[in-house]
Amino acid sequence: MKYIDPISTHSWKNLCIHFKDMKNVHIKDLFFQDSERCKKFLINFNNIIYLDYSKNRITDTTLQYLFQLAKELFLKTEIKNMFSGKKINKTENQSVLHIALRNRNNSPIYVNNKNVMHDINIVLSKMKNFSESVINGNLRGFSKKKITDVVNIGIGGSDLGPYMVTESLKLYKNHLKVHFVSNLDGKHLLDVLKIVNPDTTIFLIVSKTFNTEETILNYLNAKEWFLKKNKIKNKELLNFHFFAVSENTKKVNSLGIPNENIFKFWKWVGGRYSLWSAAGLSIALSIGFDNFLKLLDGAHDMDNHFLHTKIEKNIPIILALISFWYSNFFLSETECILPYDQNLHRFPAYLQQANMESNGKSINRLGRKISCQSSPIIWGEPGTNGQHAFYQLLHQGTKLIPCDFIIPIFDDKSPYNNHVRLVSHFIAQTQALAFGNSSKEVYQELHDLGYNKKEINFILPFKLFSGNNPTNSIVLKKITPSILGSLICLYEHKIFVQGILSNIFSFDQWGVELGKNLSKKIYANLNNNKKIKEYDSSTNYLVNLYKKNIYNN
Ligand code: F6P
Numbered sequence: 001m002k003y004i005d006p007i008s009t010h011s012w013k014n015l016c017i018h019f020k021d022m023k024n025v026h027i028k029d030l031f032f033q034d035s036e037r038c039k040k041f042l043i044n045f046n047n048i049i050y051l052d053y054s055k056n057r058i059t060d061t062t063l064q065y066l067f068q069l070a071k072e073l074f075l076k077t078e079i080k081n082m083f084s085g086k087k088i089n090k091t092e093n094q095s096v097l098h099i100a101l102r103n104r105n106n107s108p109i110y111v112n113n114k115n116v117m118h119d120i121n122i123v124l125s126k127m128k129n130f131s132e133s134v135i136n137g138n139l140r141g142f143s144k145k146k147i148t149d150v151v152n153i154g155i156g157g158s159d160l161g162p163y164m165v166t167e168s169l170k171l172y173k174n175h176l177k178v179h180f181v182s183n184l185d186g187k188h189l190l191d192v193l194k195i196v197n198p199d200t201t202i203f204l205i206v207s208k209t210f211n212t213e214e215t216i217l218n219y220l221n222a223k224e225w226f227l228k229k230n231k232i233k234n235k236e237l238l239n240f241h242f243f244a245v246s247e248n249t250k251k252v253n254s255l256g257i258p259n260e261n262i263f264k265f266w267k268w269v270g271g272r273y274s275l276w277s278a279a280g281l282s283i284a285l286s287i288g289f290d291n292f293l294k295l296l297d298g299a300h301d302m303d304n305h306f307l308h309t310k311i312e313k314n315i316p317i318i319l320a321l322i323s324f325w326y327s328n329f330f331l332s333e334t335e336c337i338l339p340y341d342q343n344l345h346r347f348p349a350y351l352q353q354a355n356m357e358s359n360g361k362s363i364n365r366l367g368r369k370i371s372c373q374s375s376p377i378i379w380g381e382p383g384t385n386g387q388h389a390f391y392q393l394l395h396q397g398t399k400l401i402p403c404d405f406i407i408p409i410f411d412d413k414s415p416y417n418n419h420v421r422l423v424s425h426f427i428a429q430t431q432a433l434a435f436g437n438s439s440k441e442v443y444q445e446l447h448d449l450g451y452n453k454k455e456i457n458f459i460l461p462f463k464l465f466s467g468n469n470p471t472n473s474i475v476l477k478k479i480t481p482s483i484l485g486s487l488i489c490l491y492e493h494k495i496f497v498q499g500i501l502s503n504i505f506s507f508d509q510w511g512v513e514l515g516k517n518l519s520k521k522i523y524a525n526l527n528n529n530k531k532i533k534e535y536d537s538s539t540n541y542l543v544n545l546y547k548k549n550i551y552n553n
Contacts, residue, residue, distance in 0.1 A: 001081065001088075003365040004073050005503055006328075006372050011069035018065055019329040026468045027055055027434045043315055045305060048483050049490070051315055052473040055434040056322055056402075057330070066321040067311050069501070075317065078500045083307055085111050089270075089507035090365070096507045097266075098273035098492070099303050102296035102485070111268055123264055123278050127292070130243075130263075131284040134202065135174055141199050142230070142237040148177060149196040152282040153189075153222060154206030155182040155214045158245075160353050161275030161488075162206070162282045164346035165295065168484050171343070171413050172287040180282070181222075184214040189221055198229035205244045206279050208271045210251040213516075219255070245278045270507050272353050273492060291481040298485025306493045316490050319472065320497035323402065326470065327373040332400040337380035340407035340426040341479060347406070348380035351491055358495050358506040365503050374502040376402075383407075384425050394433060395465055402470045405430055406487070410478040426473075436467025 006012055031037050031054075041054035058066075070076075081088050085095045100109045100116050108115040133139035137146040152162060159182040166178050179192045203222050207215040219242075226232070226241060235256070244252040245263045252262050263278035275283065276296060284292040306316050326332040337348040359375030381389065383405070394401055407426045411419040442463045446456045476483050499506030525532055525543050529551035533540050 001078070001086075002074055003503055005364065006069060006073060006501055009069055009072040011065050011072050014065045015062075015069065015325070015329060018061060022057060022059070022062060023330070025057060025059075027057060027470070028436070028467060030057075030059065031435075043313060043318070045315060045486065046301065048477045049315075049486055050473075050475040051319075052475070053318060053322060055430055056470045056472070057468065058322065058325065062325065063312075063318075063321070066325060069324075070311050070317060070321060070497070073500055073503075075311065075497065075500055079307060079496075082496065083109075083303075085109050085116070085268075089268075089505065091505055091508045091510070092267075094507070095268040096270065096273075097268045098270065098276055101269065101276035102299040102303065102489075104293075104297055104300040116266070116268070119264070119266070126263060127278055127281055127284050128289045131281065131289045131292070134285055135176065135288060140240070141202070142232070142240040143199040145200050147200055147202050148175075149201040150176055150178045150282060150285050151192055151196065151201060151203045151222065152178065152180045152206055153182075153203060153215055153218045154180075154245075154279070155212060156353060156357075157271030157274050158206040158208065158212075158215065158279055160346070160350045161272070162280055164344075164350040165275055165280065165283045165484065165488075166286040167346050168341075168343050168479060169283075169287050169291070169295075169481055171479075172291050172481060174286070174288060176285055178282050178286040181218050182214065184217065186221065189218050193222070193225050198226055201226075201241065203242050204281055205242065205252075205257070206246070206281070207244075208247050208265065208269070208274065208279070210244070210246045210248040210255070216255065223256070243281075245281055270358075271509075272357055275488075287481065294481035295485040298480075298482035298487075299489035300485075301482075302486040302489035302493070306489075316493035317497050319404075319490070319494045320501060322470075322472070323376060323494070323498060324373075324501045326400065326402050327376050330400050331373070332376065332402055334377040334379060334399075334401055336386075336394065336401050336403040337378060338383050338386055338403055338405050338429075339380070340383040340405065340422050341411070342382055343479065344406065345382050348378065350488075351380075352378045354491060355495050355498070357509050357512070359499050359502060359504060360511060361502075361504045363504070365505055370502060370504060372502055374504055375498065380404075383429070384422065387425065387429065391429070394469060395436075400469070402472075403430075403433065404472045404474055406474045406476070408476045408479045408483075430471045430473055432465060432467070433469035433471055434467055436465035437463075439464065 038052060038054040043051045082096050083099055085097055087093055087095050089096050095111045097109060097116060101120060103109060103117060106117055108117055134147050140146055159180055163180045181189045181192050205215060205219045223238060223242065239258060239261055242257055243261045244257040246252050247265050247267055249259065249262055263281055265274060265277040265279060269277050276299060280292060306314060311317050323335060337351055339347045355378045356375050361374050362370045364370045394403065405426055407423060439460060442460050443456060446459060476487060496506060522543065526546060529547055532543050
């Protein structure tokens with residue numbers, strides 16, 4: 001594999017020169033110069049996802065150079081390497097095969113000469129039997145009562161993806177109430193335990209490693225609660241209610257869950273890419289197994305698009321290249337994700353982990369300091385809530401913040417005809433961000449409102465919108481399991497491409513380790529009343545402050 005530094009390429013040099021021409025160009029002028037601009041920068045994915053990327057600070061030339069950059073970095077080869085099971089996660093010596101989990105045509109994919117599709121299908125059928133039996137009431141709790149509630153205990157990828165999907169697909173939900181507990185803060189578990197019945201609730205303990213402090217502690221606490229509330233001594237009865245999803249079977253067994261209650265996944269599934277695996281069991285329980293399969297189908301369609309479509313028409317590639325253009329040339333720091341659908345409210349949080357844990361890195365694939373920018377900071381909120389919170393900054397602040405606006409065309413469940421209003425805001429915001437307004441328009445508006453000249457001169461600059469703020473509009477036909485699958489997968493692959501462009505390894509996450517390890521030592525320090533002075537003055541102060549209050553000395 002060739003690990004090429006993007007700044008050593010011809011395209012990078014061309015982009016540097018081109019940027020000088022582009023940095024002051026206004027989106028308004030780009031539209032003025034080409035009345036058909038939108039048609040040119042539009043991709044229709046199977047009549048279910050429409051990407052309009054015309055409101056960006058790009059021209060044909062920009063794209064040409066960006067496409068050339070992708071080619072110089074052997075992007076297509078890198079994509080093929082991932083899809084064929086090559087060990088592209090070098091620092092952990094692993095293949096990266098979340099694409100196999102949704103490989104719906106079942107074509108063989110090999111890891112260490114073994115076709116992984118065989119094991120995937122076995123787990124899928126175990127998930128099917130389990131989820132259907134819980135939903136139809138055949139699989140019951142120890143007291144023979146039907147299951148009413150499911151509690152997913154997991155954190156990071158073992159929470160964010162499944163939680164985001166079950167929320168996004170709320171309209172497909174069955175009678176089961178599905179809850180998510182992630183935080184180490186015990187209040188999170190407590191809040192859920194307060195509202196579920198001890199004999200009609202099942203717990204899914206989801207952890208790839210089964211070594212994650214938060215998850216293990218929440219599991220042990222839930223187990224204790226379960227035994228106590230049900231007044232149970234016979235621990236065998238736990239097996240009616242506690243199930244694990246993990247690749248670390250041994251560790252799961254050692255913590256009291258037998259093999260029959262384990263849904264397996266594999267080292268080659270990254271935690272933040274695991275919702276398609278058994279880590280998505282809560283999804284299958286919430287919306288039914290057939291809908292879970294539709295989610296996989298939708299992702300598979302996008303996988304095919306990503307793998308087979310040429311760079312110039314490839315949605316994840318185009319979005320990644322545009323993102324790279326802003327973060328490396330305009331030096332934008334963040335990207336804002338704005339779903340105009342309340343059920344997608346966890347989508348920005350999900351993408352935060354997906355992008356920032358994958359690409360928030362500064363060492364390149366040769367082990368040297370990276371020479372360009374890597375992951376943008378991802379943030380966002382559903383529209384229209386964000387409009388009444390931070391859009392002020394998007395419109396009139398000092399920072400360039402590329403935004404993705406996401407909306408479904410159809411939302412038959414939105415009551416009171418609200419949806420058309422939501423659509424109007426969605427469109428208006430991208431229009432306002434791109435085109436802003438003019439002094440002439442503001443002058444006229446104030447004049448019509450009866451302001452005098454002096455008043456107008458004072459107030460006018462505050463009411464000006466300079467525009468030129470880039471947006472992508474991602475319009476979905478509707479939020480269905482399959483379309484959501486395609487959407488999530490689109491972003492997963494965008495993130496993959498961003499990683500290649502920055503020349504980093506996207507599928508490890510060493511950056512989460514140091515804090516975790518230090519906390520173990522600090523924890524030991526906190527559990528006695530001895531004053532400490534072994535660290536820096538700030539750490540000593542914080543440890544001692546806590547102890548002083550707790551131990552009252
Ligand atoms: O700490 C980061 C992380 O390893 C994530 O990558 C992962 O999604 C999360 O923790 C949970 O890990 P696990 O599924 O092994 O409990």
